[in-house]
Amino acid sequence: MPETNNRENVPMQPQAGNPPACQPLTPRTVRARFLLLIVDPDTVGSKAVAAALQDRQIDVVCTDDPADAMLQAGALLPDAVLTAAQVPPMSGSAIARALHTHGCIPTLVGVGEHDGPEASLALALGATACVPRPYRVADILPILRSISPETAADFQAAIQVGALRLDPAAVEVRLRGRRIDLPLREFQLLHLLMLHAGRVVTRAQINQLVWSRDDEASNTLNVHIRRLRTRLGDDLRDPKIIISVRGLGYRLDTPDHQAGS
Structure with missing residues (x-):
């Protein structure tokens, strides 16, 4: 008596190996996102x-x-x-x-x-x-x-710190909805500070991560911090956004949503 096939209703499993060849209908669409x-x-x-x-x-x-x-x-x-x-x-x-x-x-x-x-x-x-x-x-x-x-x-996800928003993909910064154009180094510096908002980022860390060097004696960082404060409308005499921590580095505090002066 022939053996009964108990697998008549079981879908056939594909054989191991390469998947079927694909045939694109049109060339790949070029998109911004x-x-x-x-x-x-x-x-x-x-x-x-x-x-x-x-x-x-x-x-x-x-x-x-x-x-x-x-x-x-x-x-x-x-x-x-x-x-x-x-x-x-x-x-x-x-x-x-x-x-x-x-x-x-x-x-x-x-x-x-x-x-x-x-x-x-x-x-x-x-x-x-x-x-x-x-x-x-x-x-x-x-x-x-x-x-x-x-x-x-x-x-990369956009970062929001209070009224300050930075979009790495669009290379765009907005403060209280107003766009602020930054040179690349200042953008990278602000990005680093925003990633560690509320915490001190040392001068050594900034020099290494932004400029790929260990020269803490260079005045370059001081110049960029001053320019960045100016572009953000921060008070150079009494900064409220980028705070200097003596002997260590800088800390970014949360800017409020009130319109600046």
Whole structure:
């Protein structure tokens, strides 16, 4: 009596090896900012990670409908797609295969505790990578950087310290909404001080990180601090934003939102 085949309804698993070849429909779109399409039935989680990524200068479009995702992908040609392992009625592996085969669009698949088999299938069918779900920006950003190295430097978050905002990607500083144009060294100096707002940054640290040297006796830092204070409207005799800490270095205090004199 022939052996009964108990696996008739089990989907065929792909053979190990290279994923199917991809055929891009059009040349890659050149954008000022990276565009990510998120496909996930958890709309709350999608919007949360989208907001965090937008702070990193990444444009994000979210949908919970796989059919809509396919239309969006065709119309927008995003730089990458992040899809959940299951987006009923489609699976993440099916979405990854379609995007890879018909558009060469890099696809990340979000996998949970029980999505191991789906993750393996997605990678075999052309997914670029799998990331843990719920999503974390720390897991997603390195993969997006590898997809688009030319925009990797743009994925830095803007910094807000009171009324002072610095955007590393746009190389832009605003104080109380007013744009302040800074030369590169002053921008780098302010960026460093804002990253350590409320804490003293020593002269040695500033010289090493901004000028890549250990010459603490140089007057260059003093000159740049004075110019930076002037551009920020700080009082040179009694500074309120960039504070000198005698014998140590400088501390950036939080500028208030009141209009300056």
